[in-house]
């Protein structure tokens with residue numbers, strides 16, 4: 001179902017300047033590609049998300065979420081329906097001291113980097129692994145972002161979501177099951193993907209530690225990222241999940257001779273083969289074609305099916 005003029009007027013009445021139509025989403029992604037959103041809402045209050053979900057449900061309009069856009073490739077055709085962008089306008093955090101630790105409640109639009117540096121300054125440990133991961137806190141929870149040194153689920157205490165029915169729910173850590181780049185609800189039938197819901201807040205627990213040690217760890221991992229990742233170019237982080245019981249995806253891509261492979265303005269990074277960079281004028285179609293080509297070639301050479309970690313939306 002499309003958003004006709006009458007529905008546009010309804011949305012303007014509900015959200016005033018926070019709603020726009022046919023605006024390009026390329027500036028909302030780290031890859032710098034993507035067509036327009038039929039409608040784009042940038043909420044600054046949780047209640048606006050609830051209102052939007054109810055409106056979509058009664059008008060049979062699809063909605064989707066974008067956070068920092070650092071793990072998404074949006075197609076050139078754009079996205080139909082309502083895109084809800086969770087930005088710094090829905091950001092901020094509070095904390096309370098508990099025995100030997102702190103509980104930090106973080107709104108979904110808060111940049112993950114901001115939480116990491118704040119925790120380091122206060123000598124709170126447990127989030128060092130996340131230094132250098134861009135995007136929002138909500139996006140990091142949804143993706144169970146992490147590295148070999150840890151995942152968000154390691155420090156997660158609770159998540160507050162708006163469900164697809166527009167209901168606000170707080171889920172405790174014990175109700176959530178974590179795996180590689182995924183969180184799901186325990187004891188539910190079906191996929192149990194928490195992200196049929198919108199994460200609006202999450203709390204984490206970080207233990208008291210030494211600020212100097214935490215900062216030294218962060219410095220080391222940031223230096224490693226700078227040396228190993230093509231951070232001078234637009235990119236979306238690792239394109240493929242690392243396959244189980246095999247070499248890392250980047251190593252397989254490298255062994256398949258694909259470093260430097262190009263499709264239009266998209267290129268497999270020479271520095272880290274699991275990164276695709278936008279060399280300047282890439283379209284989403286260029287990136288998607290390169291992803292497909294890499295997947296096919298690695299499968300032909302090694303009989304391994306690489307699964308994208310990056311989300312293709314639209």
Ligand SMILES: Cc1cc2nc3c(=O)[nH]c(=O)nc-3n(C[C@H](O)[C@H](O)[C@H](O)COP(=O)(O)OP(=O)(O)OC[C@H]3O[C@@H](n4cnc5c(N)ncnc54)[C@H](O)[C@@H]3O)c2cc1C
Pocket residue numbers: 030064065066067068069070071072086108132133134135136137138139140141142143144145146147195197198199200229231235236237238311
């Ligand atoms: C240079 C670079 C390095 C990276 N390094 C790492 C790394 O080391 N480890 C790692 O795990 N990732 C890494 N990433 C990928 C990415 O940064 C993470 O996955 C990040 O957590 C995504 O957050 P985001 O806000 O940008 O989410 P987006 O890219 O905007 O969204 C990702 C998915 O989450 C959903 N989503 C976003 N916010 C919400 C919300 N509030 N509620 C429900 N769903 C939501 C979106 O619908 C989408 O499906 C890297 C990316 C880049 C560009």
